[in-house]
Amino acid sequence: MTIKPLADRVLVKIEEVQEKTASGLYIPQTAQEKTQIGTVVAVGEGTEKVKMTVKAGDRVMHDKYSGTSVKADGKEYLILGMSDILAIIE
Amino acid sequence: MTIKPLADRVLVKIEEVQEKTASGLYIPQTAQEKTQIGTVVAVGEGTEKVKMTVKAGDRVMHDKYSGTSVKADGKEYLILGMSDILAIIE
């Protein structure tokens, strides 16, 4: 199944946060804050008003409460508007 | 009965989700999440501001709470605005 976002929409795969503690152990996600970070999977063509300034593979930061959540092939995605994406993380 | 959507409206037939379990059995829809997927049946002519970028036969993903539900000939449809359609599924 391939999801092709339309217009100014961006498909983002929600990141599973894994963070080592000082001793190198992974702490389970429930012990952490819900991430606002994801990886861009596909990008719409943009519109006359909205240019797309992210590309597939970019790690992005987005507002916690924006977008529509989508499940496909057992993984969780978000379909966000371009303007819901706040920053690129490098 | 034929429903011809006007302006930037799109007529979508709501998909009855059937998903095989590992053993090949179908699970009934009530045991699943409500789908946000449908098949485009008819497309309005668009407007000066809104170009129609889906066509009849496209499988599309839409926001769960948008559109107006319509029953015709015993089947369930949604009339959505073009901007309520988030992505095409291939």
Place this chain on the structure above:
Amino acid sequence: MTIKPLADRVLVKIEEVQEKTASGLYIPQTAQEKTQIGTVVAVGEGTEKVKMTVKAGDRVMHDKYSGTSVKADGKEYLILGMSDILAIIE
């Protein structure tokens, strides 16, 4: 009494839904869902921004909760904006 809708308004006569059951009997309207279908009676001249794409006699489908209801000569009408009309039924 003649009602002439102004600008982008459309006067629609609400349809009394009568639906045969399998045995050919009519079921009274109260046993059905409230219809969202009507017949266009008169159409405003449109505005610079809104072209009128329905005409008197068209059967149309509209959002259940839009428009202003009007009673005239004992019949029920709705005055709708052009954009409240979702589709033409043929």
Place this chain on the structure above:
Amino acid sequence: MTIKPLADRVLVKIEEVQEKTASGLYIPQTAQEKTQIGTVVAVGEGTEKVKMTVKAGDRVMHDKYSGTSVKADGKEYLILGMSDILAIIE
């Protein structure tokens, strides 16, 4: 006292509805639905965006909950925007 509506405003005298019953008797207004009909008394000059398409003397139909009610010389008026007027009655 003369009230001159400004811009796209229209001064409408609220109509006292009197309706004969089958026996020819008038039923008092409180027993009826609140009318949405009035007679145009005066019309503003319009604006760049809004052309005035009603004139003094027109009987008009308006949305029940729009406008500002005004009492003058013991009579009840409404000051409506041009866009609050839905139709002319002839």
Place this chain on the structure above:
Amino acid sequence: MTIKPLADRVLVKIEEVQEKTASGLYIPQTAQEKTQIGTVVAVGEGTEKVKMTVKAGDRVMHDKYSGTSVKADGKEYLILGMSDILAIIE
């Protein structure tokens, strides 16, 4: 103290309503409806979008709940936007 309204603002002195009863007596204001009438005291210069069509001395009618009330030298004023003024009274 002089109050000079800016842009599309209008300074209006709220009118103290005094109405003779049939016997010629004045009834105190509390026994009446709150007036929506005032006298224009000063007018802003207008903006590119809003032309000022009232002048100092005009008696005007305004929406009961618009504007910002101001007390100066013991008198009550309202600062209204031009579009809050519905009509001129002559």
Place this chain on the structure above:
Amino acid sequence: MTIKPLADRVLVKIEEVQEKTASGLYIPQTAQEKTQIGTVVAVGEGTEKVKMTVKAGDRVMHDKYSGTSVKADGKEYLILGMSDILAIIE
């Protein structure tokens, strides 16, 4: 500490109202209405859409509930948008 307002913002120092009673005594502020008057301290550069029509030193009247309050060096300020300023007082 100098505060330089951006775009169409205006920095206003809230006025401490002191009013002599008939006997010449000052009544403390708590016994009075909260003032809506201030003195302009600094003015942003304006924007393409908003021209700045107040200058430092102007006494201005503003809507009671607009702006963001700021404390600096023990004094109270408001950062207002140009359109929140209703009038200049002379």
Place this chain on the structure above:
Amino acid sequence: MTIKPLADRVLVKIEEVQEKTASGLYIPQTAQEKTQIGTVVAVGEGTEKVKMTVKAGDRVMHDKYSGTSVKADGKEYLILGMSDILAIIE
């Protein structure tokens, strides 16, 4: 980890307020008002409509309730729109 704000977004590091008392002691932050001050860390490229008038290193004042809070490398940031920034502090 580097955060690159998009479009008209600005990344601001929230300032830890430390204020000497008269005796030169620092009072802990909980005893103070929550600051609305931060330092600009990175600035988006702006858009056709929004020019960026702050730069990295500027100390800025912003509305208490705007922006999206972000934690990175144990420090607290805000991603603000350019229009949420009220003033520069010098």
